[in-house]
Amino acid sequence: MTSQRMSATYVLMCVRAFYLDLAQWAVDEPERWEPWAVRCPITAAEISTTKLEKQQKARMDQRTRERLPVLPALVAAADRRLKEATVRLKAVTSVPAGSRFTVLGQTYTKARSSTWADPNRTTTVYPEQGKRIDLRMSENRAFWAWAAIEVLRHTGIRIEELLELSHHSIVQYKLPTTGEIVPLLQIAPSKTDEERMLLVTPELADVLSAIVSRVRGNGGAIPLVASYDPMEKIWNPPMPLLFQWSSNGENRSLSPALVRAALNQTLEGSDLTDNTGQPLKIQPHDFRRIFITDAILNGLPPHIAQVIAGHRSIATTMGYYTVYPEKVIEGHRAFMARRRGLRPSEEYRVPTSEEWDSFLGHFERRKLSLGICGRAFGTDCIHEHACVRCSMLRVDPRERPRLEEIRDNLIDRIAEAEREGWLGEVDGLSVSLAAAEGKLTQLEAEQTRSSAVVHLGLPSFSDIAARSTDAR
Numbered sequence: 001m002t003s004q005r006m007s008a009t010y011v012l013m014c015v016r017a018f019y020l021d022l023a024q025w026a027v028d029e030p031e032r033w034e035p036w037a038v039r040c041p042i043t044a045a046e047i048s049t050t051k052l053e054k055q056q057k058a059r060m061d062q063r064t065r066e067r068l069p070v071l072p073a074l075v076a077a078a079d080r081r082l083k084e085a086t087v088r089l090k091a092v093t094s095v096p097a098g099s100r101f102t103v104l105g106q107t108y109t110k111a112r113s114s115t116w117a118d119p120n121r122t123t124t125v126y127p128e129q130g131k132r133i134d135l136r137m138s139e140n141r142a143f144w145a146w147a148a149i150e151v152l153r154h155t156g157i158r159i160e161e162l163l164e165l166s167h168h169s170i171v172q173y174k175l176p177t178t179g180e181i182v183p184l185l186q187i188a189p190s191k192t193d194e195e196r197m198l199l200v201t202p203e204l205a206d207v208l209s210a211i212v213s214r215v216r217g218n219g220g221a222i223p224l225v226a227s228y229d230p231m232e233k234i235w236n237p238p239m240p241l242l243f244q245w246s247s248n249g250e251n252r253s254l255s256p257a258l259v260r261a262a263l264n265q266t267l268e269g270s271d272l273t274d275n276t277g278q279p280l281k282i283q284p285h286d287f288r289r290i291f292i293t294d295a296i297l298n299g300l301p302p303h304i305a306q307v308i309a310g311h312r313s314i315a316t317t318m319g320y321y322t323v324y325p326e327k328v329i330e331g332h333r334a335f336m337a338r339r340r341g342l343r344p345s346e347e348y349r350v351p352t353s354e355e356w357d358s359f360l361g362h363f364e365r366r367k368l369s370l371g372i373c374g375r376a377f378g379t380d381c382i383h384e385h386a387c388v389r390c391s392m393l394r395v396d397p398r399e400r401p402r403l404e405e406i407r408d409n410l411i412d413r414i415a416e417a418e419r420e421g422w423l424g425e426v427d428g429l430s431v432s433l434a435a436a437e438g439k440l441t442q443l444e445a446e447q448t449r450s451s452a453v454v455h456l457g458l459p460s461f462s463d464i465a466a467r468s469t470d471a472r
Contacts, residue, residue: 009047009052012042012046012047013047015040015042016040016042016044016047019038019039019040019041019042020040022036022037022038023037025037057319060289060319060320060322061322063286063289064286064289064290064293064322065322066274066275066280067280067282067286067290068290068293068294068322070272070280071153071290073270073272074149074266074267074270074272074282075149075150075153077266077267077269077270077272078142078145078146078149078150078266078270079146081142081145081146081266081269082139082142082143082145082146084104084142085135085138085139085142085143086139086142087103087104088103088104088135088138088139089123089135089136089138089139091103092108092110092123092125092135093121093123095110096110097110097111097112097122098110098111098112106127106128107127107128108125108126108127108128108133109125109126109127110122110124110125111124111125111126111132123135123136123137140245141261141262141265142262142265142266143214144243144245144254144258144259144262145259145262145263145265145266146266147207147210147211147243148162148243148259148262148263148284149263149266149287150203150204150207151165151204151207151208152284152287152288152291153287153290153291154201154203154204154207154291155185155187155198155204155291156287156288156290156291156292156295156308156309157187157198157288157310158284158285158288159256159259159284159285160229160231160256161187161188162243162259162284163227163241163243163253163254163255163256163259164188164227164236164241165185165187165188165241165242165243166222166239166240166241166242167212167222167240167242168186168239168240169185169186169187169188169242170183170184170185170186170200170208170212171183171184171185171186171197172184173197182199182200183199183200183205184197184198184199184200185197185198185199185200185204185208187310194310194312196307196308196310198308208242211242211243212242215241215242215244215245221240222240222241222242223240223244223251224238224239224240225238225239225240225241225244225251225252225253226238226239226253227239227241227253228253230256241253243259256284259284260283260284263282263284264281267279267280267281267282288309288320289320289322291309292305292309292317292320292321293320293321293322295308296321302314302317302318302321305317305321368387368393369399369402370387370388370393370395370396370399370402370403370406370439371393371394371395371396371399372393372394372396373387373390373392373393373394374392374393374394375392386432388406388432388435388436388439389431389432389435390435393439395439395442395443397443397446397447400440400443403436403439403440403443404440406436407433407436407437407440410429410432410433410436411433413425413429414426414429414430414433417429
């Protein structure tokens with residue numbers, strides 16, 4: 001079986017853009033590009049993004065529904081992995097080189113050779129089974145995976161904004177009313193070129209404090225590190241970035257690939273699965289969707305979530321928001337409860353026998369010689385029972401001869417009224433005649449529509465048969 005690639009429309013858009021570029025180049029340099037300017041074989045209808053956007057929204061909503069319930073388990077797994085890595089690192093630094101030690105139920109042999117001046121400072125070990133491991137590197141990855149998960153889930157920022165956080169991003173604001181000091185996190189302009197401030201919660205403050213304590217140098221200051229911007233293709237000036245680490249004695253900023261690799265290692269040790277039973281995969285941007293969905297579900301107004309997320313349009317924010325089926329059910333029940341509360345209580349009493357008989361009698365009185373009357377219960381006839389003129393009359397196709405008889409009778413009466421000079425009768429009868437002819441036209445249209453046969457066609461074998469080859 002074959003399935004359409006999710007990026008098929010994107011490929012078609014690239015091809016169409018190339019043909020349009022050729023046409024523009026032919027206008028600018030006809031002597032060079034005019035022979036190549038031809039009609040694009042891909043029409044605009046073939047790259048319509050309406051259906052593609054709906055499919056993408058459905059996939060993103062499904063991702064959020066799968067990952068939001070397991071977020072506490074992922075956070076617990078990242079915290080447990082960091083604590084275990086810290087215990088292993090402390091154990092390896094407390095034993096001499098070449099010795100065997102056991103920690104957390106596993107036995108390791110500390111390496112003898114090292115690039116360090118002091119051989120005992122090495123953190124490379126050999127487990128009883130498997131390849132050698134650098135426990136310091138493992139603890140580094142565990143810490144930054146934990147830090148990235150905590151900051152992303154508490155702020156909902158993008159990964160590029162995460163890696164651009166610096167020591168200068170942590171600012172204080174004094175409330176003018178109470179004088180209370182409130183910590184804020186300044187998010188540098190990224191995708192929308194708009195700077196925004198986020199409130200630092202106590203949980204986020206603990207994470208930022210742990211990051212600052214880790215990256216500080218011997219003098220207490222955070223080292224200045226130059227980072228590369230893959231979007232702008234430029235090197236940013238040195239800044240006291242929070243997400244940095246020391247590699248081979250040099251301080252470097254963390255890359256998006258490194259954060260994703262550390263996140264994947266945490267997922268591998270969490271044993272989390274999706275709805276198909278496969279190992280769960282989480283991207284840094286999934287935390288952004290989870291943050292917005294969880295905030296709105298817990299009562300945060302969407303326009304406030306838009307400001308926090310840094311979206312220019314609230315439609316973008318609502319695109320990140322995933323509506324759960326139980327949320328729809330609860331909302332509908334609440335609406336019904338409010339509507340019942342606004343309606344008079346006497347409408348919910350048990351009807352009397354007379355009221356029930358009147359209600360059933362209404363449907364009996366709707367039966368007419370030409371069909372049935374469609375007016376609602378408790379409403380009066382607006383045409384004073386001149387049913388041929390009424391738009392609520394539903395003519396029974398079996399009563400067509402009776403309707404034709406009424407039409408012919410109206411024609412004869414109009415002719416008689418014109419002979420006798422009864423002009424008032426002519427006007428009234430003409431209105432009834434036009435209504436009767438309109439009812440006959442509706443019957444003809446319904447009969448034509450019900451008797452028409454639509455040929456859907458049958459696909460040929462070449463259209464439905466899959467073509468495959470074993471040729472290499």
